Amino acid sequence: MSVRIALFTRDLRIHDNPLLSGADEVVPLFVLDPRLAGLSANRQRFLHQSLADLRGSLRELGADLVIRSGDPVAETSRLAREIDATTVMVAGDVTDYAQRRVRRLRDERLHVEIAPGVTVMPPGALKPAGGGASYRVFTPYFKSWERAEWRQVSGTPRKIAMPEGIAPGRLPEMPAGESPDAIPGGETEARRRLRAWLPKISRYEDEHDDLAADNTSRLSAYLRFGCLSPLELALAVRAADSPGAHAYLRQLAWRDFYYQVTAAFPKISTRAMRPSADGDWRYDDDALEHWRDGLTGVPVVDAGMRQLRAEGWMHNRARLITAAFLTKHLGLDWRLGLDWFFRWLIDGDVPNNSGNWQWTAGTGNDTRPYRRFNPIRQAQRFDPDGVYVRRYVPELKDVDGAAVHQPWRLPEPVRRGLDYPGPLESHRDEAVWLRD
Known part of the structure; x- marks a missing residue:
């Protein structure tokens, strides 16, 4: 036997x-x-x-x-x-x-x-046509991912035979998390949330960037711990057959993309994939502390950082904005932000957290590493009424209209940082961040 x-x-x-x-x-x-x-x-x-x-x-x-x-x-x-x-x-x-x-x-x-x-497509299963261990650009990877034949779902056993006499051991006392509004873990909760969210997927394409609406799936933590099968999720989404479903499948492909990138570049959390772009960082403990605490004086940045602490999660659009602000406006090393996200994010894992931080900092898989983002314009586009900002920055609850997005009480360390790499303005806004 x-x-x-x-x-x-x-x-x-x-x-x-x-x-x-x-x-x-x-x-x-x-x-x-x-x-x-x-x-x-x-x-x-x-x-x-x-x-x-x-x-x-x-x-x-x-x-x-x-x-x-x-x-x-x-x-x-x-x-x-x-x-x-x-x-x-x-x-x-x-x-x-x-x-x-x-x-x-x-x-x-x-x-x-x-x-x-752990992924829909195993890392290494898809190879670039021109050779190489992994795809470095997402679009051709996604095209290959869509065409690929996925494995069969493993059946759920009705009974599991286990030898007798094995001491199961005790699960230690439940530790206390730091975020008071964190979601609960477990496969039972994951499947309940999936059932509740699938009927809403048709709206995903139009609403997943809406900061206030919060219409992402919030399933990323369950994927990170494998409480939910990414293959089962992908099959359920594909069966929905809508523009929203296709947009969400693209996010699952991004998740797989960073796993195959990490398989080929396992030092992704500490070493830049583009060393030439990984230099001239500032190191300012005061500016970093204001960013961590959600006290930069830039409302949408502060809202995102406070959501991170409260929930152990942050809206995908806010992740982009806060990461870009740290690296592109304050000029601080992306690894400092990556470590802070790793401390708080329930869904924090090496491939996606590190891959996205490198993408935002311009040191990773990116054909335009010098792009910048204007956090004010991002807030105006994706939180036009200021609902998200007021939700997490109660000091601004009485500020009217678009004024809620304007910088306020910029602390000196932040002002000092903004004078270093450049002003808040950017030439163009583009965004990618997982991915939920």
């Missing part, structure tokens, strides 16, 4: 999860790595909620989620010896951390099988 360890990582679900099929007995395992625990209180809380939900679902199928704490490779190897298992299946991932984990598992003489499921 074959026994396999299903090592859960970024796939905390029972639907469309190849880890749960293909063996006589399966031992679902998640290892809490203490080295990752302090990176984001928001993500840690969401993770624990998702694990609790996954454990409940597995118990309904006759199995359990084995919880261990420590080094993932050491704990997996120890469990394999206890149950006499030689095979470990884990979802394919692209980060340095994930790649090292697979190499070390194989060094333990375990047979490691890589399962799909």
Whole structure:
């Protein structure tokens, strides 16, 4: 009888999860790595909620989620010896951390099988016609992504056979997140939200940039932790067959795009993809602190940064505006912003957070690295009545009309920064940021 360890990582679900099929007995395992625990209180809380939900679902199928704490490779190897298992299946991932984990598992003489499921199309599955490990430009990637044959959805098991006598372990006490208005984790909540949002998808193309309307799916955190299958989501959206559905599929393709970019360039969080564009940054702790705290004096920037702290999430358009303000107007290093987003974002992951920060800073996959954005004009276009700004910047609730978007009380560190790279104006406004 074959026994396999299903090592859960970024796939905390029972639907469309190849880890749960293909063996006589399966031992679902998640290892809490203490080295990752302090990176984001928001993500840690969401993770624990998702694990609790996954454990409940597995118990309904006759199995359990084995919880261990420590080094993932050491704990997996120890469990394999206890149950006499030689095979470990884990979802394919692209980060340095994930790649090292697979190499070390194989060094333990375990047979490691890589399962799909973190993206719609596995990184590396689509190759540029001219050669190369990955696409560097999105448009040709998207065309190839649309034409590609997607894998079949894995069936949801009715029952999971699991060896007896394995101590499941306790899930530690739920940690406290930092954002009071953060969404709850778990596959059950993810699927509920998907069902509620799909009927609205026809409006997505017209409304997803509307800051005040907030008509994005807000499913990005569930994709990041694998509480929701990106393939199932893509198939459900494609079946809707509307301009809004096509626009949303494009966002899912952007997500896949950055995964294949990261697979080819794993240092994406620390090293510029375009080194020639990665220089002449200022380092001003006071200006950085005002940006982090949502106290720059530029209303739409402050609204976005305060939403980030309150919810552990930020509207996709506001992400672009706040990131561009830090890099293009204050002239501060994109890695400083990237780290702050990683601390607060529940959906923060290496490919998309880092890829989008590099795109905005002009150091990444971008044919026009010197583009700039005017945050005032962005606010006037995408929050014309100032509803979004007033929602998160209550100091401006009594300001009338378009005046709500004008800079107010610019602190000296921000003024100093704006004098360095240039004024708020830009020649042209363009935008891309995931992607939700």
